[in-house]
Amino acid sequence: MQSVKLSFMPVAELTDAELISSFAGRDENALSQLYDRYTRAAHGLALGVLGHDSDAEEVVQDCFLKIWERPALYDPRRASFAAFFMTMVRNRALDTLRKRRFTTPLEDEQGSLLPIASERQGPLESAELRELGRTLSVALERLSEAHRETVTRAVYRGQSREKISLEMEVPIGTVKSRLKYALDKLKIHMKGGDWE
Amino acid sequence: MNDDTIKPNTPRENIQELLVLYVLGEVSSAERQEVDSALEQDPDLGLELEDLKKVLLGLHFSAGETEPLEGHKERFMTKVQRSASVPMPIPSSSRIPSVQRNSRSSARVRRSPLPWLPVGIGIAVAMGAMTLLRTEPAPSLVNVAPDAVVVVSSGDSLVFASNVKGQYPVMVRDKNGKMRPVEVGRMGKNYWFTEGVAEDGKVYLSCGANHMILVVDVAKATVTRIEKAPLSVAGLSIQNGKLWMKGAANGQLETLENKNVQTREIGKATKMPMSEFMDAVLPLENIVWVTHHASGELIALNAKSLEVEKRIALGGAPVALDRWNSQIIVADVSGRILWLNKSGKLERTLKLEGKPDKLAVQGDFAYLSDRSGKVFQVNLNTGTLERTVQFTHPMDITALPDGLLALADGPGGVVMLDGDLKVLKRIGGS
Numbered sequence: 240m241q242s243v244k245l246s247f248m249p250v251a252e253l254t255d256a257e258l259i260s261s262f263a264g265r266d267e268n269a270l271s272q273l274y275d276r277y278t279r280a281a282h283g284l285a286l287g288v289l290g291h292d293s294d295a296e297e298v299v300q301d302c303f304l305k306i307w308e309r310p311a312l313y314d315p316r317r318a319s320f321a322a323f324f325m326t327m328v329r330n331r332a333l334d335t336l337r338k339r340r341f342t343t344p345l346e347d348e349q350g351s352l353l354p355i356a357s358e359r360q361g362p363l364e365s366a367e368l369r370e371l372g373r374t375l376s377v378a379l380e381r382l383s384e385a386h387r388e389t390v391t392r393a394v395y396r397g398q399s400r401e402k403i404s405l406e407m408e409v410p411i412g413t414v415k416s417r418l419k420y421a422l423d424k425l426k427i428h429m430k431g432g433d434w435e
Numbered sequence: 436m437n438d439d440t441i442k443p444n445t446p447r448e449n450i451q452e453l454l455v456l457y458v459l460g461e462v463s464s465a466e467r468q469e470v471d472s473a474l475e476q477d478p479d480l481g482l483e484l485e486d487l488k489k490v491l492l493g494l495h496f497s498a499g500e501t502e503p504l505e506g507h508k509e510r511f512m513t514k515v516q517r518s519a520s521v522p523m524p525i526p527s528s529s530r531i532p533s534v535q536r537n538s539r540s541s542a543r544v545r546r547s548p549l550p551w552l553p554v555g556i557g558i559a560v561a562m563g564a565m566t567l568l569r570t571e572p573a574p575s576l577v578n579v580a581p582d583a584v585v586v587v588s589s590g591d592s593l594v595f596a597s598n599v600k601g602q603y604p605v606m607v608r609d610k611n612g613k614m615r616p617v618e619v620g621r622m623g624k625n626y627w628f629t630e631g632v633a634e635d636g637k638v639y640l641s642c643g644a645n646h647m648i649l650v651v652d653v654a655k656a657t658v659t660r661i662e663k664a665p666l667s668v669a670g671l672s673i674q675n676g677k678l679w680m681k682g683a684a685n686g687q688l689e690t691l692e693n694k695n696v697q698t699r700e701i702g703k704a705t706k707m708p709m710s711e712f713m714d715a716v717l718p719l720e721n722i723v724w725v726t727h728h729a730s731g732e733l734i735a736l737n738a739k740s741l742e743v744e745k746r747i748a749l750g751g752a753p754v755a756l757d758r759w760n761s762q763i764i765v766a767d768v769s770g771r772i773l774w775l776n777k778s779g780k781l782e783r784t785l786k787l788e789g790k791p792d793k794l795a796v797q798g799d800f801a802y803l804s805d806r807s808g809k810v811f812q813v814n815l816n817t818g819t820l821e822r823t824v825q826f827t828h829p830m831d832i833t834a835l836p837d838g839l840l841a842l843a844d845g846p847g848g849v850v851m852l853d854g855d856l857k858v859l860k861r862i863g864g865s
Contacts, residue, residue, distance in 0.1 A: 280500050282503045283500045283501040291761060293720055296507050300507075325492065326492070373497070375494055405838070419455050422487060422490055426490050
């Protein structure tokens with residue numbers, strides 16, 4: 240019993256990057272832990288984009304499998320795993336949304352994922368991002384309906400400025416200015432400010 | 436709180452607006468260069484960029500956490516077990532579309548140069564095609580889409596096929612509108628293209644006259660493989676490299692994956708002319724849905740074993756399938772569109788005055804093409820016919836990534852349409 244406890248506890252405390260580093264040794268326990276940490280947040284994002292549970296599950300599991308097969312895709316020097324993985328899930332979900340019938344590659348022409356901002360590493364950042372998500376969720380509600388819809392279309396639907404312009408029946412310039420305005424406000428809120 | 440006031444932007448405001456689109460990945464290459472250049476010159480802009488990236492990441496988490504469907508972890512670990520034989524590490528230089536396809540993609544590279552050539556197809560045919568590929572004709576000399584019958588969207592490109600004699604029945608139109616003919620070699624008979632699907636930069640075109648599937652590399656505008664298809668192939672689908680092919684007359688469903696062929700007889704063979712080579716295959720999770728229009732049935736098979744799990748007598752002649760939210764949409768060439776739930780239970784039917792045989796779902800609308808000249812737009816939420824528009828000889832219709840549609844309009848060429856079926860552009864035609 241003691242040996243079980245001793246072997247379990249250190250694994251539970253491993254960072255995301257440490258868990259991923261053990262993928263090369265095909266450590267399914269590490270994969271299972273990482274899956275448990277992020278599957279609900281990733282499913283929430285994918286479901287928000289796709290609106291369908293089984294599609295969302297497929298996207299999230301595809302992304303986990305991708306990292307399982309190619310752990311070198313994740314570079315902890317460039318981003319936290321939370322940031323990297325959620326970006327990957329959004330891209331994959333948008334890919335599914337745009338070409339629902341077909342599967343398309345996750346990578347760009349160079350075989351690497353889209354660039355992500357350099358962020359601090361560690362489990363804290365994941366917690367920070369979750370908190371930030373809650374903060375921005377509140378801030379989104381404070382935007383006007385037109386601004387919120389523009390952001391939703393751009394971020395969660397991956398729509399181009401042309402498509403947003405067409406569907407919302409406003410000039411492309413207005414789409415761009417609404418996006419900038421809205422993201423500026425969200426940025427202020429993110430930093431603890433108040434835009435009113 | 437209004438930013439819609441019309442006033443000219445300063446150059447910096449322009450860059451700041453572009454910066455938002457840059458973070459969203461919605462800039463052209465020229466705009467990307469413009470932003471990159473501005474970022475080099477303006478450190479403050481770099482700080483704004485980092486803030487915007489953080490906002491976007493926060494928005495990813497703002498959707499909140501949701502519990503996946505019951506049994507998700509077990510399903511995931513099963514997938515992991517299945518992928519256990521994939522060799523590690525995989526070279527980072529190879530472009531690998533998805534985990535499920537890693538092993539296939541890398542394995543194919545190591546095979547002999549023509550490992551894909553089915554025994555049933557003459558090597559001379561394929562070699563002839565490959566040799567002729569080197570001499571690409573001037574596109575201006577080629578009549579593009581003289582009789583467009585199949586149109587397929589692949590990334591930013593369109594591929595369309597015409598039932599004509601000659602060397603160039605297949606054309607690729609890239610995102611800039613440049614036309615590139617695809618040399619298909621001599622396939623021995625006239626062409627009768629019935630269906631086309633796309634995956635990972637490849638387009639798969641079924642030819643009912645020659646019982647084969649042409650695999651076109653869209654970026655290179657070349658035929659990279661020719662696969663043997665069942666007789667009277669009509670329904671075609673591809674999922675993670677696995678081809679699903681339904682013969683209309685022979686009643687067979689065939690799959691091809693890694694040179695492994697599985698065949699299942701799901702209906703009686705029926706004599707019919709090539710013009711009636713219509714059917715559809717729709718793989719959804721563990722079930723593959725197949726129409727057998729000769730018997731008026733929609734058949735659900737286990738996607739792995741190909742065992743028939745359910746036969747649904749829809750009547751009429753179901754020939755096309757697509758998915759909308761959690762429902763299956765069926766086009767019946769006898770003049771109906773049907774809504775089924777994911778268990779195959781019929782939930783709604785709408786009669787259409789025509790013979791729709793191809794179907795595309797775009798957003799909340801279904802678009803059905805009828806060879807006699809009509810294209811129908813049906814609101815899938817309300818179950819009502821929104822509009823019917825007359826064209827020349829609609830043979831196929833497909834949804835494009837930007838909410839538009841492409842119609843293969845027979846001698847009318849390929850027609851680009853908006854969601855209200857307004858003609859935006861006509862390409863080719865005879």
